[in-house]
Structures are given as C-alpha cells and as structure tokens.
Amino acid sequence: MSDLERILVNLLSQSLNPQFAKTVEGQLDQLQATTPNYPIVLLSLLSSPSAANDIKLAAAITFKNLVKKKWIDIDGRHLLADVDLIRSNIIDCMVQLPPILKSQVGEAISIIAESDFPEFWPNLIPELVNKLSVVEFDKNLGVLTVAHEVFKRWRVLPRSDELFLEILKVLSEFQDVFMKLFIAVDEQIDLNRNNSDILKVLFENMHLLIEIYYDLNCQDIPEFFEEHMEQGFGIILKYLNYQNEILEPLVDLDEDEDDSEITILIKCRCSIQELLYLYSSKYCDVFGSLIGKFVETTWDLLSTMKPLSKNDLLVCNSMEFLSSVARINDFASIFNNENGHLNLLLEKIILPNLMLHQSDLELFEDDPIEFVRRDLEGSDIDTRRRACTDFLKVLKRKNLVEVTQISISHVNNFLNLYKQNPAQNWKYKDLAIYFYLAIAVEGQVTAFGCVETNSYVDVIEFFKENIAGDLSKFDSKVNPIILVDAIKYIYVFRNQVGKDNIKTILPFLATFLTNDNYVVYTYAAVTLERILSMRESRTSTKFIFEKQDLAGAAEPLITNLFKLILKDSSKPEKLAENEFLMKSIYKICSIAQDSLGDFSNVVMKELIQILNLIKSNPSNPRFTHYTFEAIGINVKNQIVDSNNIGKIIELITPMILNFLADDITEFIPYSFQLLSFVVENIPSSIPLSSEISQLSMPLLTPSVWELRGNIPATTRFLVSLINKQPDIYSDIQPILGLFQKLISSKKLFYHGFEILEALLTKKRSVEMEPFLKSILGLVLGRLQNKDLIFIKRFIVFIANIVLSKTDDINFIVKWFETLQQEGVLVGVFNNIVLANVDKMNNLFEKKIALVGLLTFILKSNLLLNKYPELVKNGLDVLLDCIVKQTKGNGSQAAAQSTVDLDTIEEISTFGSSYSKLITISKNSIEDPLPFVSLESNNTNNFSQFINSELLQPNIALLKQIGSTFSNNEMQYQIVL
Incomplete structure (x- = not known):
C-alpha cells in the first residue's frame, strides 16, 4: 500500500465517525485538490482485497460525492484531469463489488453517463455487451446494474431528437443480446427450480432485466420489442404468478408477525406491474390483446395477497396497472357492476387495503413524523391507501353514481360497527372516514385544500354527524387516530366547511396543540397553518383570516408551538425534525403582523435560540427554511417603523456573524438575505452600521462565492451595500472579477448583470471609466453565443x-x-x-x-x-x-414577482440550489418605473x-x- 493510500485509508476511517466527518471532508477535498490521480486511487481501494469493508464503503461514498460535485462544472466542462481513465476503469471495478457498494458506484456511473454518454463514452455499450454471459450469471449482475443505471435516466427525460438518437444507438447494440439473455435466464430458472443458490442469482438477473425492459421501452415502443412482444410478455406473465417456496416460503404469517423483508420474487412482480402500467397506458393499441390475461392474474394476486408490509409496493403497482386499464374505454366494462365485479372489487381488493394495517400502527407510534409526511405531503405514493384512493378516482370517473352508492353503503355499515363498540371497533370509523374522503373528494387535494366535491355526497352533513363531536371531545379514551381523522377532515374540506364553522373549531385545534400525542398535535399545527392560508379565491392574494381574527390568540398559539419544538432541545436533529410546527409559527406571525407588538421580539429571540441549538447539525432543510422565514416575517413586520431598525440590527447581526464565523454552510444564504433586506430598508438618513459594513470585505472572498446556492444571496447583499453606500468599496477590481466570473457563466450571468447595474448607476463615472471598455467587451463576447435568455437580460440591462x-x-x-x-x-x-x-x-x-x-x-x-x-x-x-x-x-x-409559501413544496436539500426567503424576497431587477x-x-x-x-x-x-x-x-x- 502506497503512502497516499495509507493517508486515504486513515482519513476514510475517521470519516465514519460523525464527530470528525466535517473536518475529514475538508481534508479529503484538500487531498483531492493536490493529488492528480485521486479518483483512480479511490477506485483501486475499492478493488483492493486487503481493504476492510467499512473502508470500501467510505471510499465508494467519497467517490460518488466527488463525481457529483466535480465531474462537470455548471457549463458542462470536465473538472477532473483523468476522466478517460476513470471511464475505462469504473465498469471493471463495479462488476466485482458487493451489492451495497454497487449502488454507490452505480449512482456515480449514472452521473457520468448523464453528461458523457454517448458523446464522450462511445464504447460503453459494446463494453457492457462483451461482458454479458449466458453462463456466468453472477458476473452479469454488475453489468446489468451499470446498464440500468445508464438507461433509467431516459424515464424522466423529455422527448427530443437527441434522446431518440441515443436510444436507437443503444438498441442497435444491446437489444439482441438483451432478449437472448432474457430467454436464457427464464430457461435456467426452470432448470434450477430446486437449486437455492443458483435460483436467487437467476432471479436477481431477471429483476434487472425487467427493469431494463422498462428502460428500453419508456420513451416509445421499439420495433424489435413490438415484434417480440408475445414472447417477451409470455415470460413476464409466468413470473407474475410464479410460486416457489425456496424464494418465498408459504408460511402463514399473522399480520402482527409481519416479515417485512421484500423478497426478490416480490421485487420482480413490482417491476412487472410497472412495465404493465407502461404498456397499458402508452401502447394499448399493440398491447390490447394481452391486457385481459394480466388483469385477471393481477386481480387474483391482489385477492390472495396477505396484508404484510413487504407487499405494499406490489399492491400499489398492481392497482396502478388496474387503474390504467380502467381508464381505457374498451376495458372499462371489466370494472362495472353489471357482472358484480364492482362489488367484488370493493370488498375483496379496495376495502381490505384501505383498512389500517399493523405496519401503519407501528409507523404511527414509532415514526410519527413519517406517518404525517406520508399522509399530508403525498409521499404516501407507495402506500396501499393512496393506491386505493387513486383507483377509486378512476372508477368514479367512469361510473360516479354507482360507485358512490355502493361506497356510502359500506361507509354507513362501518360507522354502525364503530357505534356498537367505539373502544374496540375504532378501526372501522377510521376506515369509514378515509373511505368517505376518497369518495367525496373530486380531483386532487392541493395546498389550497379540496376544490371540488362529489355532488352525490354532503360533506357538511357528514361533518356535523361524524366529525364535530370528536373535535369537541377531550376524552382520553378516544383513540388518537380518530382525533387525527377528525382534524384531517377539516384540513381537507376547509373550503367547504367555511370560515364561520372553522372559527368555532379553532379553539379545539389550539387545545390539540397541548395534546401528548405527536401525530395529533402535528396535524393540529398543519391544519391551523392551512386554515390561516385560506384565500378568498384561488387567484386572490387576500387571506380569509386577518389579524383581528387572531386577536388574543396568536401569542398563546405561538408559545405552545415553541414548547412542542423545544421538547427535545438536547438533540438538534430531534428538535428540527418537525417542520410543520415551525411553518405554523411562520403563518401565525404573517397573519398577526404588527398586532404581535413587543411579543415579536420574544418570537425572534426564540427563533434565534433554536437556530443556535441546531447549527451543529442542521439536519432538516425545511425546518431551517421556515425558521428563517419566521424571522424574516417578524423583521418585515417591525421594520415598517424605521425606529426599530437599530433594535433589529442589534438582534440579528450577532447571530449572523456567528453563523458566518462558524461557516454554517446551510445558514449562509439565509443570513445574507436577512442582511440584504435590512440594508435595503435602512432610510437614507440613517448611516450603515459598523456591524454590517465590516462584512463588506469578507463578502468578496472567493470561497463565499464558490457554492452556487450562495450566489443569489451574496449578490443581493453586495448590491444592497453598493446601493446604500457607494463608497464602501474604494477598489472595485475585486467586484469586477466577480462580475467577470458570473457574466461568463451559462446560468449565473443574471447575477453578473445585477452587480454591473449597481456599479454603473451608483459608482462615480471617474471610478468606472478605466474599466468600461473591457466590461463591454466581456458582455459583447458573451452575446456571440446567441443565447436568447442572455439576450433578453441584456436588453433589460440596457433599458435599465x-x-x-x-x-x-x-x-x-x-x-x-x-x-x-x-x-x-x-x-x-x-x-x-x-x-x-x-x-x-x-x-x-x-x-x-x-x-x-x-x-x-x-x-x-x-x-x-x-x-x-x-x-x-x-x-x-x-x-x-x-x-x-x-x-x-x-x-x-x-x-410572478412574488411567490407564496403555499406553492412551495420542495425544500429538500441544502446547498444544491438557492432557497429564497419569500417573506423578504426582492425582484432581482430593480423597477425604475414602479x-x-x-x-x-x-x-x-x-x-x-x-x-x-x-x-x-x-x-x-x-x-x-x-x-x-x-x-x-x-x-x-x-x-x-
């Protein structure tokens, strides 16, 4: 082992300890910067038989992260010196790795292929084809994994001539060997039905082949696959109902003894159902003759499947396939009630899968925040309940009256069962409410709630008879899930229930914020926030609830929410896990506005305390975002009175200086936005404070501008400083250096124009004159690329x-x-x-x-x-x-000049993109004609x-x- 490898192994070993992870990451970056063959050394370490498995895993993750950050820059240029060597070694390296390492290196290959294949990596497919074998199936696994990593990118890409040329090139080199291998694996499975070890390897091959089958067909059905459809889907049908105790022992497990390990047979069936959905939804004209067989087999599969969590994804994919078939007019009759199929479908498939299962209860108790996210954010896309709801929507579109009548009959039966013994039969009320929601809601439940309801049901009457009583009860004997169902009903139908009814409910929601159950108080916070976000119409900017509606209530509500957040203040990651509570605080502050009075300062101090608690481990980007939004809205509410400027600067500047000094990467973009907003709102009569002006020179440090997610915020702060105090920079050359870097970028030029506009309009002509010729040369040079987006911004720049x-x-x-x-x-x-x-x-x-x-x-x-x-x-x-x-x-x-937080659904990662604080947002282009x-x-x-x-x-x-x-x-x- 070389000295370099020994240093690397030592660092990778330390990186496994979270205490040293950040420090080691910096050392690894420094090592990479000074070591030309650093990526190759990582790959050789992965292949080394002497390296420990934990070191290999750390090396695989480090390699993947290196590729993610350094393979190409924002303009598509390669940043590493030895890209050819990496491409020529990475396939051989991956083929012999164990599964856990394959996934990490496979992700790296996918990133490389996204930028390099086929133009810079033309021999990739021939290399993969040469490595495939109809004899050594264990070696195929690595090759097929690479192929799937490369091809699966096509699933989400928009159609284009360039994409189709790439797919056609791959098909010409890959389709024949793919089908031969597909047939060979099927034959070998038959021959090795009783050979456990070989059978599992063969099914791993089969699973990857089915995934690749989807990849190769995802954009359009190739002529080759259309010609071989009978043969290919004959094999596929066989494995949809394949049984073998070696792969899946027929143990009669009770739901409470749920064996949640997903077997390879279940994985194959899941992938088959995805492929069936693709063909039935996109290629029905050629696939239609085979649909009936697959519907029948899927129906039987769902009717006999046990309610075990390992089957959840299979149930979802199967229902998605049935939904796609039900949408096709020629097959819709399969699901109507003329032959009793609709009743059977509801009783045998939909209702059993809508019932709460043991795994749901375990999630409710053991991982409540995940339970909430699944239910409210649409991350329940792979749950049985969501799949059933989506299937019901399709059935309703085809036969609304009949589906509604049969469903409401079932709902009433479940409610009657509950009333006979509420303590024991609470699951039936939960089922009744969930089923009723699925029937009553038309369209999607969006951030604005339910917009349209089923005209054959009365949601207000159902609310009065079955929901209102649960909201007003504070009986400890009532199952918390029933309380959650009642709160969720308000969440969904808040537009229909109306302001007057909601005002009577608000005190109960406030009381639920003191409930001991995590899910109950979280649902209460979410529903409170959504209620306060209600608008007079979808297009209106006016909220239904105004600050007078929160008179006397805002302070206790916010106080209770802070208590819930700070329950686990000793653990930063636990404190920050529930962004819903923080989002509710933000919304209350935004509606209450100046009615908070002096309490607004108390809120900001609490928020700053929370940020100081989580800064060592800011694990939840959404929580962080809403915390800064809450600070932003309180700053905005107070800054209306210019007398508060000094107090605000005194309150937030020490916090921000600490974050910058400690290099809390996740907080930096937010910190600069807050500073910018304050500077932009300082009256001309008040000079810039020394606390803020001292940041002017550190702001120009190159490292501050390295992270792309920082640039909009750092640009805004730099521009605000120049606008407020033009002489703050006596030497403008470092600023022009930033301008040159940004204006040359394909994606960041916008910010270059912002800086240039500030310099040209605020700095004295004598200061700018020596640089005007070179500045114009840079801009005109960039115009030669004929980039229409750049041209449009240039036109606005000239006019401005x-x-x-x-x-x-x-x-x-x-x-x-x-x-x-x-x-x-x-x-x-x-x-x-x-x-x-x-x-x-x-x-x-x-x-x-x-x-x-x-x-x-x-x-x-x-x-x-x-x-x-x-x-x-x-x-x-x-x-x-x-x-x-x-x-x-x-x-x-x-x-849109402004964006409302109501429409923001994806704040999921730190640093990869800019997260704008909506409460204190500012158009990047100044309006000289407001x-x-x-x-x-x-x-x-x-x-x-x-x-x-x-x-x-x-x-x-x-x-x-x-x-x-x-x-x-x-x-x-x-x-x-």
Whole structure:
C-alpha cells in the first residue's frame, strides 16, 4: 500500500465517525485538490482485497460525492484531469463489488453517463455487451446494474431528437443480446427450480432485466420489442404468478408477525406491474390483446395477497396497472357492476387495503413524523391507501353514481360497527372516514385544500354527524387516530366547511396543540397553518383570516408551538425534525403582523435560540427554511417603523456573524438575505452600521462565492451595500472579477448583470471609466453565443441603465464608442436588441425594455446626430411592439414577482440550489418605473405613460425622422 493510500485509508476511517466527518471532508477535498490521480486511487481501494469493508464503503461514498460535485462544472466542462481513465476503469471495478457498494458506484456511473454518454463514452455499450454471459450469471449482475443505471435516466427525460438518437444507438447494440439473455435466464430458472443458490442469482438477473425492459421501452415502443412482444410478455406473465417456496416460503404469517423483508420474487412482480402500467397506458393499441390475461392474474394476486408490509409496493403497482386499464374505454366494462365485479372489487381488493394495517400502527407510534409526511405531503405514493384512493378516482370517473352508492353503503355499515363498540371497533370509523374522503373528494387535494366535491355526497352533513363531536371531545379514551381523522377532515374540506364553522373549531385545534400525542398535535399545527392560508379565491392574494381574527390568540398559539419544538432541545436533529410546527409559527406571525407588538421580539429571540441549538447539525432543510422565514416575517413586520431598525440590527447581526464565523454552510444564504433586506430598508438618513459594513470585505472572498446556492444571496447583499453606500468599496477590481466570473457563466450571468447595474448607476463615472471598455467587451463576447435568455437580460440591462442614468442619457452611445469600432452600436441594436425585444415574455421586464429603449431613442441627441437610421428603425420596431402589447397581441406570460409559501413544496436539500426567503424576497431587477402599471385600468398605465411622457412631447421629432409610424391613423395615440 502506497503512502497516499495509507493517508486515504486513515482519513476514510475517521470519516465514519460523525464527530470528525466535517473536518475529514475538508481534508479529503484538500487531498483531492493536490493529488492528480485521486479518483483512480479511490477506485483501486475499492478493488483492493486487503481493504476492510467499512473502508470500501467510505471510499465508494467519497467517490460518488466527488463525481457529483466535480465531474462537470455548471457549463458542462470536465473538472477532473483523468476522466478517460476513470471511464475505462469504473465498469471493471463495479462488476466485482458487493451489492451495497454497487449502488454507490452505480449512482456515480449514472452521473457520468448523464453528461458523457454517448458523446464522450462511445464504447460503453459494446463494453457492457462483451461482458454479458449466458453462463456466468453472477458476473452479469454488475453489468446489468451499470446498464440500468445508464438507461433509467431516459424515464424522466423529455422527448427530443437527441434522446431518440441515443436510444436507437443503444438498441442497435444491446437489444439482441438483451432478449437472448432474457430467454436464457427464464430457461435456467426452470432448470434450477430446486437449486437455492443458483435460483436467487437467476432471479436477481431477471429483476434487472425487467427493469431494463422498462428502460428500453419508456420513451416509445421499439420495433424489435413490438415484434417480440408475445414472447417477451409470455415470460413476464409466468413470473407474475410464479410460486416457489425456496424464494418465498408459504408460511402463514399473522399480520402482527409481519416479515417485512421484500423478497426478490416480490421485487420482480413490482417491476412487472410497472412495465404493465407502461404498456397499458402508452401502447394499448399493440398491447390490447394481452391486457385481459394480466388483469385477471393481477386481480387474483391482489385477492390472495396477505396484508404484510413487504407487499405494499406490489399492491400499489398492481392497482396502478388496474387503474390504467380502467381508464381505457374498451376495458372499462371489466370494472362495472353489471357482472358484480364492482362489488367484488370493493370488498375483496379496495376495502381490505384501505383498512389500517399493523405496519401503519407501528409507523404511527414509532415514526410519527413519517406517518404525517406520508399522509399530508403525498409521499404516501407507495402506500396501499393512496393506491386505493387513486383507483377509486378512476372508477368514479367512469361510473360516479354507482360507485358512490355502493361506497356510502359500506361507509354507513362501518360507522354502525364503530357505534356498537367505539373502544374496540375504532378501526372501522377510521376506515369509514378515509373511505368517505376518497369518495367525496373530486380531483386532487392541493395546498389550497379540496376544490371540488362529489355532488352525490354532503360533506357538511357528514361533518356535523361524524366529525364535530370528536373535535369537541377531550376524552382520553378516544383513540388518537380518530382525533387525527377528525382534524384531517377539516384540513381537507376547509373550503367547504367555511370560515364561520372553522372559527368555532379553532379553539379545539389550539387545545390539540397541548395534546401528548405527536401525530395529533402535528396535524393540529398543519391544519391551523392551512386554515390561516385560506384565500378568498384561488387567484386572490387576500387571506380569509386577518389579524383581528387572531386577536388574543396568536401569542398563546405561538408559545405552545415553541414548547412542542423545544421538547427535545438536547438533540438538534430531534428538535428540527418537525417542520410543520415551525411553518405554523411562520403563518401565525404573517397573519398577526404588527398586532404581535413587543411579543415579536420574544418570537425572534426564540427563533434565534433554536437556530443556535441546531447549527451543529442542521439536519432538516425545511425546518431551517421556515425558521428563517419566521424571522424574516417578524423583521418585515417591525421594520415598517424605521425606529426599530437599530433594535433589529442589534438582534440579528450577532447571530449572523456567528453563523458566518462558524461557516454554517446551510445558514449562509439565509443570513445574507436577512442582511440584504435590512440594508435595503435602512432610510437614507440613517448611516450603515459598523456591524454590517465590516462584512463588506469578507463578502468578496472567493470561497463565499464558490457554492452556487450562495450566489443569489451574496449578490443581493453586495448590491444592497453598493446601493446604500457607494463608497464602501474604494477598489472595485475585486467586484469586477466577480462580475467577470458570473457574466461568463451559462446560468449565473443574471447575477453578473445585477452587480454591473449597481456599479454603473451608483459608482462615480471617474471610478468606472478605466474599466468600461473591457466590461463591454466581456458582455459583447458573451452575446456571440446567441443565447436568447442572455439576450433578453441584456436588453433589460440596457433599458435599465438608460432609465437609471437620467442625468447622462447619452451614456450608452459614449460607452460603445470606447471600443473605437465602427458600426458596433448599430449592429448590436439592430441585430440583437431590436430583433429580440418582442420575444420577451415577462411583462415586467418588457415594460422596462420598451420604455427604456424608447426613451433612449427619443431623448439621446448624440444617438440622433450620429445614427439617424438606427433611430428611425428603432422607432418603427418599438412602437409596433408597444401597439401589439397594448392591444393584447404581445406576449402575455408574466413571471410572478412574488411567490407564496403555499406553492412551495420542495425544500429538500441544502446547498444544491438557492432557497429564497419569500417573506423578504426582492425582484432581482430593480423597477425604475414602479409608478407605471401594466394593468389597463390603472390611472397611470403603460399606454398612458408612453403617450404622455414619450410620444406627445416628441411629435416633432417623430415627424422629422419620418418614422413609418408617423403615418399611422392612431397619430401617436396608443390605445387599448
């Protein structure tokens, strides 16, 4: 073992200890940076027979993370020196690894293939084909795993010519050997039915082959597979009902003795059902003749399957297949009640799988937060209940009246059983409520609740008869799951129940926040937050509940929620696991607003304490996000009064300085957003505090800008400092270095423009003059890529500079003249700016572009004197755009200027992407015309502004130029 390998083994060994993990990660990064063949050493360590298994696992994870972070940069360039060597070694390395290591290296291969295959890795498929064998099936496992890792990317990719060319290339090299191997594995399974060791390896092969079968067919059915469909699906049908005690002993397990290990036979069946769903939903025209057999087999499988948790995914996939068949008109009759099938389907398949199972109860007790997430967030997609609900929706669409009548009859029977013995039969009420929800809800339950209900049921009557009583009872004998069901009913039907009924329920929800049961108080917090998020309509920004509705209630509610969060304050990861509680605090603060008074400071201090408790292990990104949102809304509520500025700075700055000093990566983007918001709201009469200004130089440190997720926040803070105190940076060269890096990026150029706009509009001309030529050269060089998104932002940039530098309307002309190249200004404006201005589809940006460019054309005397033809062409193009826009023929797609937390569902990881604090968000493009409205009914709308400020005062110039628009019958009147 070399010295390098010994150092690496020592570091990997230390990385297994969470106490040293972060320190070791930094040392490994340093080792990678100084060791040219570092990835190859990791791969050789994985292949080394002398390395311990735990070291190999650490090496596999480190290699995967290295590939994830360093394989390519944001612009698609390879960052590692030995990529060819890695690609040529990685397959051989993976083939001989045990399963747990295969999964890690397989993920790395998938990442590599996503960027490199087929262009930079053309020999990948031939290499895999050469390694496949119809004899050595154990060696096939690694090869098939690699193939699946490469091909499964296709499942989620949008259709494109490039993708289909890639798939066709793979098929030409892979499809024949795939089918030969598929048939050979089937034959060997028959021959080795009683050979345990060989049989398990063969079924592992079969499972991977079925997965690859899906991969190769996921985008479209290839001609080869259509020709071999009878043969291929003949084998597939065989394994849907295959029985063998070696693989799955026929032990009569009770549900309480649930053996939750998912066998390879169950995995195969799960993959088969996925493949059947694909074919029935996409290729019914060619697959239709085989559907009946698979429906019958699936029905039998579901009817006889035991309620064990290991079967959950199989039940879900099977029901998804049946749902896809039920959607097809030619097969819908299978599921109607003319032949009694609907009754049988409900009684034998749907209701048994809607009933709470032992595994559900264990989850409720042992992992309550997961129970909540599954039920409320849609992460229950692989649960029996969710699968049954989705299947019922399909059945309702085909036969609403009959399905509703039969289902309500069952619901009433279950409720009667519950009433006979509530303590013992509580499961029947749970089933009744869940079944009723599935029947009553039409469409999806979104963040806005249930929008439409089944017209054949009365959700208010059901609420009064079966739900309201449970909400008002505080009987310890009532099963907590029944309380959860009652709260969830309000959560789902809050729009139908209405504000008046909800106001009577709110005190009970508040009481549930003191309940000892984790799921009960979490559901209460979630439902409270959703109720407070109710709007007057789906398109309205006005909330139904206002601050007066929380008078006297906000403080005790928030206090109770903090108590629940801090129950396990000794364990940071436990404290932060329940983001629902923190989201509820945020929502109460956002509705209560200034009515919180001095209590707002108490809330912020509690929130800061919580952040200090979890900073050593910020394990839950959503909890962190909502904590900062809660701080943000309280800062926003208080900063309305400028007298509070000093108190806010005094409160939050020490916290942020500590996070920056301790390098809490997860908190840095949020910290800079808070600082930016405070700086942006400091009145011009109040100087920048020393606590904030001292961050100006550390902000320019390159390491701060390395993490992509930091850049929007660091840009915003840098721009806010320049806007507030332009002389804070005496040397602008480091800032221009940042600008150069960002403007050159395919995805981060937006932030480069933000910085440049601040410099050009706030810094003195004498400071900027030495750099203007090189800055323009960089921007024009980037324009040569003909990237339309970049061009649109460039157009807004030019317009914004014109509108912001009103004291120097000729600046743009003089700036282009620094290049000392004839015709550049005319070329850029005619071929780039004017040619693309009508392609802008964001109305806010289009407003700036049209007004700014028209102002430039009409008011720049230097432009008129030197480039009269450009002025004439510009007027024709811009006025035509304005007419189309104001007449409703222009692009009408407007990006939202703000986003509501109600619509945010995915805050799942730290650092990989930017998480904007919605409460203190700011448009990345400053609006120099906030007083000009895009709404036609506003007193100072877009067309009126164009008329009164630009066209009417310049009629003489328009006529002088001879614009074709001057002959228009509208005579410069832009009307709607």
